[in-house]
Amino acid sequence: MTGQEIFDSLSEYIDEKCIHPDQPMSEYTSFRAGGKALCVVEVHSIEEMRRVLTFVRKKFLPYFVLGNGTNVLVKDEGYPGIAVMLKGDFTKIDVTGYDVTCGGGALLAQAGRMAADMWLTGMEWACGIPGTVGGAIRMNAGCFGSDMSSIVKRVRAITTSGEEITLLPHEMKFGYRHSLFCEKKYTVIEAVIELKKGDKNQIKELIEKYARERREKQPLDMPNAGSIFKNPRDGRHAAQLIDQTGLGGAYVGGAMVSEKHCGFIVNRGNASATDILRLMENVQREVFRETGARLEPELVVYGNSRRY
Numbered sequence: 001m002t003g004q005e006i007f008d009s010l011s012e013y014i015d016e017k018c019i020h021p022d023q024p025m026s027e028y029t030s031f032r033a034g035g036k037a038l039c040v041v042e043v044h045s046i047e048e049m050r051r052v053l054t055f056v057r058k059k060f061l062p063y064f065v066l067g068n069g070t071n072v073l074v075k076d077e078g079y080p081g082i083a084v085m086l087k088g089d090f091t092k093i094d095v096t097g098y099d100v101t102c103g104g105g106a107l108l109a110q111a112g113r114m115a116a117d118m119w120l121t122g123m124e125w126a127c128g129i130p131g132t133v134g135g136a137i138r139m140n141a142g143c144f145g146s147d148m149s150s151i152v153k154r155v156r157a158i159t160t161s162g163e164e165i166t167l168l169p170h171e172m173k174f175g176y177r178h179s180l181f182c183e184k185k186y187t188v189i190e191a192v193i194e195l196k197k198g199d200k201n202q203i204k205e206l207i208e209k210y211a212r213e214r215r216e217k218q219p220l221d222m223p224n225a226g227s228i229f230k231n232p233r234d235g236r237h238a239a240q241l242i243d244q245t246g247l248g249g250a251y252v253g254g255a256m257v258s259e260k261h262c263g264f265i266v267n268r269g270n271a272s273a274t275d276i277l278r279l280m281e282n283v284q285r286e287v288f289r290e291t292g293a294r295l296e297p298e299l300v301v302y303g304n305s306r307r308y
């Protein structure tokens with residue numbers, strides 16, 4: 001199918017303003033790199049999500065949910081399917097009592113700041129993570145000693161067949177940068193996060209301290225996707241291993257290992273997805289040779305090498 005054909009078929013059920021054929025994913029991802037998706041579709045309700053799911057199933061099209069694009073890369077050859085974005089009600093955040101209820105497309109940092117305004121502690125670390133709540137749950141995003149598994153109370157999701165389900169923490173297989181959503185293609189549509197009452201000034205100070213640390217240590221002035229590799233299971237740190245291998249500043253085309261933080265790859269200008277992927281492979285090979293550590297990507301890569 002072409003992007004235009006998807007547009008023509010889906011516009012029967014979804015507002016055409018929300019269907020965008022042939023979209024360069026460089027415009028949707030923090031890496032500012034990558035090929036085109038056949039179509040980006042914004043959904044505003046469960047009903048619209050179900051329509052997209054039915055459509056992709058009947059047309060044998062692949063799809064993925066695109067959050068804020070801060071941990072994904074689409075190969076230069078493109079993605080031969082639909083990237084679905086959760087908009088409208090899916091971006092709402094409500095704070096009631098100790099519970100922060102967020103749509104799957106809501107920004108995690110915004111939820112953290114709203115919680116802080118209500119004197120709720122437990123999400124300070126999350127205020128510097130630029131993804132959506134759905135993306136953060138899928139990745140079990142975390143930093144400064146916490147992660148999503150420590151605050152999520154309940155998640156509502158939609159299965160590939162459009163069934164709505166509720167999941168409790170013990171059902172979500174949370175691990176280091178892992179969750180059930182890496183294994184099953186469920187879409188997180190809502191999460192309830194449970195926090196504790198805290199001291200407003202202490203909460204704000206902690207948020208500021210973490211933000212300062214990020215500014216000092218991370219290359220936030222260049223397009224990137226956060227840490228590219230997971231830390232190995234043996235307790236060593238990916239960034240340290242890359243540094244120790246002498247790869248800070250190493251580059252392929254427009255993609256470069258950050259000298260400020262070796263765990264980051266930055267787009268130093270016009271990097272292609274191929275540049276980024278080749279650099280990742282080179283880093284993995286050299287780090288293995290030098291240290292024996294096998295680095296596994298944290299970045300999620302979509303698309304195949306076949307032109308569509």
Ligand SMILES: Cc1cc2nc3c(=O)[nH]c(=O)nc-3n(C[C@H](O)[C@H](O)[C@H](O)COP(=O)(O)OP(=O)(O)OC[C@H]3O[C@@H](n4cnc5c(N)ncnc54)[C@H](O)[C@@H]3O)c2cc1C
Pocket residue numbers: 030064065066067068069070071072086104105128129130131132133134135136137138139140141142143181186187188189220224225226227300
């Ligand atoms: C400057 C910077 C700093 C970062 N710091 C950190 C950090 O400290 N800790 C950390 O863990 N990460 C960090 N990241 C990485 C990234 O922000 C997180 O992984 C984030 O959780 C990804 O969310 P997203 O909405 O951008 O997801 P995307 O990148 O859009 O998608 C990531 C994956 O989640 C899936 N997904 C997205 N939404 C949903 C949904 N609703 N339901 C099911 N699956 C979904 C996608 O299909 C994809 O597989 C950083 C990134 C940047 C650019």
